[in-house]
Amino acid sequence: MPPGRHKIFLGMVAGVGKTYRMLQEGQAEAEAGHDVVLGYLEPHDRPATLAQADGLEVLPRRGITYRGNRVEEMDLPGILSRAPELCLIDELAHTNAPGLEHEKRWQDVEEVLGAGIDVYSTVNIQHLESLNDQLTELTGIRVRETIPDALLTEAEEVVLIDITPRSLIERLQAGKIYKPDAIQSALDNFFKVENLSALREVALRQVAQDVEAKRIPSADSVTPGALGGSRPRDERLLDTAAPQAFSERLLALITPHPRAQRIVRRTWRSAQRLGAELDILWVATREPTTEQQEQLEALRRLASVLGAHLLVERGDDIVAVVQRVARERGTTYLLIGTPSPRGPIERLLRPSLDHRLLRALPGVDLRIVADRTLIRKEKSK
């Protein structure tokens, strides 16, 4: 039996309307004659959301006693025995009460998909494993429940529910998200424009990367994966001859030298503006000296703070190594330091590094980062 198809409604934060939109689409499917059930709904006492669920079949929850409290969880065996065409399941990142089939709801969803049932689910961007640390640093609030990033990349479709921070705050103030007694506390803590803007930026970028990942065929693109759906994955891809990737990836080519810090900083700034990933590469043509090792350690610490990836590759031909790394990592932008001055014969015998890189990397932009020490020398002349 082919696995079901998974559609995820992704939001930057609670209250953007993920559940509402999921229910709207569920209703549309039901009206089109499909067998749709509500596997689990968390309406948070929002009347508009509850109204949207009207008319859909709701599967009963399971009552579990945990530490003396009665909790209600999604009934996985109930969904599997009911076997609808489409099941709507809210709160993908939820942690189940102990004693159920799985620890996490996303694992329940995988089982539902495995049974050939299509699933619509909802999740907030903060719950993505790879973004959890970054978003905690940005917002100051740690979210404990996480889901593997693979869920997003393997989903048939990811729908971003976007709303501007101002509109979201207006909705909160109007009592459309939380009850009146919780509004002020939410405004004072999490629902700040700067937090919401940062989360929105990350959510938009994540979906853009996801779209790009889906459009690039991989080796297993013709084989339906565990969550790949009943159609071959490549049917979902855009034509590979379509205009190329819009997501940028920057590569800083450095040597372990104090000047490298400036190249990394300039590259990081560009990466921030472009919303791009950043790789830092040193092509080691020989064993590093003690000084170089110290510089490399400092660069490693800098890269870790910036969230960049430091790569050390061995090789005699710098251009060939850069070419390979750029191809493997999907580099769109290469930044190098100011090349050392060369003598006339050297210039005659061999093109400069920047020229060779330009020739070897068609389609990759090249930027040379100015060296302040040279500006100083020029002024003193």
Place this chain on the structure above:
Amino acid sequence: MIVLVVILAAAVVALSIRSFSPQRRRQEEPAAVALGGRVLFPFGAAGPTSRALDVALRLARNESGTLVPVFLARVALDLPLDAPLPRQSRIAIPLQEAVEQRAASFEVPVDARIERGRSYRHALRQMIVHEHYDRLVIAARVNGGGGFDAEDIAWLLRNAPGEIIVLRPSGS
């Protein structure tokens, strides 16, 4: 004709020897690292005061040394110590650039660092473990401005090897 060819060949050989001479290459390499000592200059998210920075730069220049400005990043307890810190990077990178720009006007080479820790003291401890230096210049804080607490400075004086120069807050 033959003489002309020989002269030309000799000129080419002479030029190539000059081009490939390691000594010449060394001379043409921009001098980003000074021969003198390393002056460590830590600061936090409030950034260094221009007075403290100028003192550190003058010291480095007088000794033909290198300034090592160290941004100390505090990592919240609920984050792994090696987690990326995008928010603090947005503060640290412009500060490092500003320090480097100022250093360029003093003609002092810079070798910048970012150190992280659970607190400033923890980051200072990491800094003295990772860096070799000849002098450490640190600014004392007053009335919540930039610089370091008396306790942190006392801790450094007890634990950091090498010469430590403590700058009084201006006006005190």
